[in-house]
Amino acid sequence: MLAVTRSSLPRVPWRVCRAAYATAPSLNPVIEQDIHHFSKILPSTSVVSTLSPVASPASDLDQFNNDWMGKYKGQATTVVKPKSTHEVSQIVRHCWERRIGVVPQGGNTGLVGGSIPLKDELVLSLANMNKVRSFDPISGVLVADAGCILQSLTDYIAPHNHIMPLDLGAKGSCQIGGNVSTNAGGLRLLRYGSLHGTVLGLEVVLPDGTILDQLTTLRKDNTGYDLKQLFIGSEGTLGVITGVSILTPPAPQASNNVILALPKFDNVLPLYKLVKQQLSEILSAFEFIDRTAYELAVKHGQGRALSDEDVRGAACFVLVETSGGRREHDEEKLNHLLETLLEAEKPLINTGVLSQSPAQFSSLWALREGVTEAISKEGKAYKYDISVPLSSFQDVVDGTREHLRSKGLLNDSAVKHVIGYGHVGDGNLHLNVVAESYSPEIQAALEPYVYEVVASHRGSVSAEHGIGSMKTHALHYSKDEVSIALMKKIKEIFDPRGIMNPGKVLP
Numbered sequence: 302m303l304a305v306t307r308s309s310l311p312r313v314p315w316r317v318c319r320a321a322y323a324t325a326p327s328l329n330p331v332i333e334q335d336i337h338h339f340s341k342i343l344p345s346t347s348v349v350s351t352l353s354p355v356a357s358p359a360s361d362l363d364q365f366n367n368d369w370m371g372k373y374k375g376q377a378t379t380v381v382k383p384k385s386t387h388e389v390s391q392i393v394r395h396c397w398e399r400r401i402g403v404v405p406q407g408g409n410t411g412l413v414g415g416s417i418p419l420k421d422e423l424v425l426s427l428a429n430m431n432k433v434r435s436f437d438p439i440s441g442v443l444v445a446d447a448g449c450i451l452q453s454l455t456d457y458i459a460p461h462n463h464i465m466p467l468d469l470g471a472k473g474s475c476q477i478g479g480n481v482s483t484n485a486g487g488l489r490l491l492r493y494g495s496l497h498g499t500v501l502g503l504e505v506v507l508p509d510g511t512i513l514d515q516l517t518t519l520r521k522d523n524t525g526y527d528l529k530q531l532f533i534g535s536e537g538t539l540g541v542i543t544g545v546s547i548l549t550p551p552a553p554q555a556s557n558n559v560i561l562a563l564p565k566f567d568n569v570l571p572l573y574k575l576v577k578q579q580l581s582e583i584l585s586a587f588e589f590i591d592r593t594a595y596e597l598a599v600k601h602g603q604g605r606a607l608s609d610e611d612v613r614g615a616a617c618f619v620l621v622e623t624s625g626g627r628r629e630h631d632e633e634k635l636n637h638l639l640e641t642l643l644e645a646e647k648p649l650i651n652t653g654v655l656s657q658s659p660a661q662f663s664s665l666w667a668l669r670e671g672v673t674e675a676i677s678k679e680g681k682a683y684k685y686d687i688s689v690p691l692s693s694f695q696d697v698v699d700g701t702r703e704h705l706r707s708k709g710l711l712n713d714s715a716v717k718h719v720i721g722y723g724h725v726g727d728g729n730l731h732l733n734v735v736a737e738s739y740s741p742e743i744q745a746a747l748e749p750y751v752y753e754v755v756a757s758h759r760g761s762v763s764a765e766h767g768i769g770s771m772k773t774h775a776l777h778y779s780k781d782e783v784s785i786a787l788m789k790k791i792k793e794i795f796d797p798r799g800i801m802n803p804g805k806v807l808p
């Protein structure tokens with residue numbers, strides 16, 4: 302059991318944690334001599350720096366120093382954009398020798414501050430490493446540079462009738478290396494499992510510049526410790542991933558989706574049970590959005606609103622997707638499910654909206670996928686990406702809302718909405734608190750409150766987004782002392798100088 306008491310918690314907002322790191326003496330800032338060195342390794346267009354002799358305007362670094370939510374802000378003076386593994390290795394080796402902190406950055410869509418320097422570390426952007434190295438349409442094994450954007454890989458393999466085993470709202474910007482580094486979950490995990498299963502091999506530049514070549518395409522390889530697993534989800538703290546070998550599944554021959562409107566959250570669990578039973582092997586997603594999340598998605602132009610009749614009396618919605626090998630067979634199963642649901646004596650759902658065309662299929666998905674973006678347009682979001690038992694999803698959301706109300710913070714000038722949505726099929730709830738602005742009062746009201754609730758359910762404080770800099774102080778809610786001590790030892794083995802993504806993941 303995790304022993305958690307209120308007094309055992311560091312009551313420090315993330316900004317204070319960052320300041321604490323800033324005083325750490327062991328790392329050096331990038332200086333002009335380093336720029337000279339990087340300029341020997343890379344063409345001038347691949348070094349962006351406010352330092353001489355490059356002297357770019359500070360605004361050129363904004364996109365690298367600010368995260369997607371506008372929550373985390375770094376002070377990097379320099380960004381390098383290598384094109385090859387060899388260049389990454391030379392840069393990292395130099396940083397190792399000079400003890401300069403290195404922050405690997407992919408698409409910078411992470412939601413926990415992992416890709417933003419805490420201070421003035423070097424940002425190593427993978428954006429220029431964007432080539433597919435090979436694709437075998439028989440085995441479905443794709444080998445690509447880490448900087449390839451997820452959507453471009455999806456497009457690359459589509460003509461070969463394959464799909465990526467993961468899909469997420471940020472697919473147009475996030476990179477496969479970032480996905481692996483965060484062990485991203487997303488919308489297909491229910492069907493294809495986690496990246497710990499689908500990633501077959503990795504190429505990684507270690508903190509001293511050594512290239513670890515584990516870029517195997519083998520599905521079976523029981524030759525000792527499976528080192529690549531350590532880098533999946535390590536958020537750039539153990540090395541820079543430069544190449545990824547990943548197993549891609551054949552594209553389903555038929556996909557359907559339906560949005561079900563439910564009168565109360567209590568119906569979600571029995572619905573999930575029934576849907577699993579009836580759809581079995583063709584079920585590929587079971588996603589949940591509460592009423593507020595739905596309304597924000599519609600308000601901010603994500604997908605087409607359902608009719609008034611379809612949303613009347615709905616407390617929440619579930620999006621069910623099927624993917625299978627034969628359209629008639631899948632449609633028959635789905636129609637049978639809908640009949641069962643609508644004709645039941647005590648119906649679990651009010652209505653169901655079934656997509657009838659590819660455009661409607663995308664529009665229904667947009668209502669779910671677009672929630673993250675809609676929230677960012679609505680205000681400043683405190684995002685808690687947690688794993689808790691399915692049965693407690695609604696209690697966690699309602700409890701948080703009541704907690705904020707009791708603190709006098711639930712009003713238009715503080716917290717506007719408390720929202721729940723997420724990957725119900727994976728037990729992953731996105732609890733989002735949308736505020737007018739980030740404020741210490743809201744932060745203090747939410748933490749440690751939310752983490753204590755998670756710990757009381759023996760849940761996880763990070764289901765899929767990672768720890769980054771946001772949750773280092775909360776790691777102990779989900780990992781015991783022995784586990785954290787071992788993680789620190791592993792970090793020490795790979796990176797005894799602590800240059801890789803300092804201040805992230807480990808407290």
Ligand SMILES: Cc1cc2nc3c(=O)[nH]c(=O)nc-3n(C[C@H](O)[C@H](O)[C@H](O)COP(=O)(O)OP(=O)(O)OC[C@H]3O[C@@H](n4cnc5c(N)ncnc54)[C@H](O)[C@@H]3O)c2cc1C
Nearest residue numbers: 407408409410411415470476478479480485486487537542
């Ligand atoms: C609209 C939206 C929807 C999202 N939906 C989901 C979702 O459904 N599921 C989910 O899991 N996440 C989701 N996310 C979060 C985010 O997209 C994922 O975490 C994604 O995997 C990050 O990829 P990235 O390339 O942007 O990485 P970045 O944000 O650039 O980096 C993330 C972390 O990985 C490290 N890193 C990046 N590249 C490398 C590399 N090559 N080598 C070593 N370390 C590296 C960084 O240092 C950082 O710690 C969403 C984000 C947005 C904005």
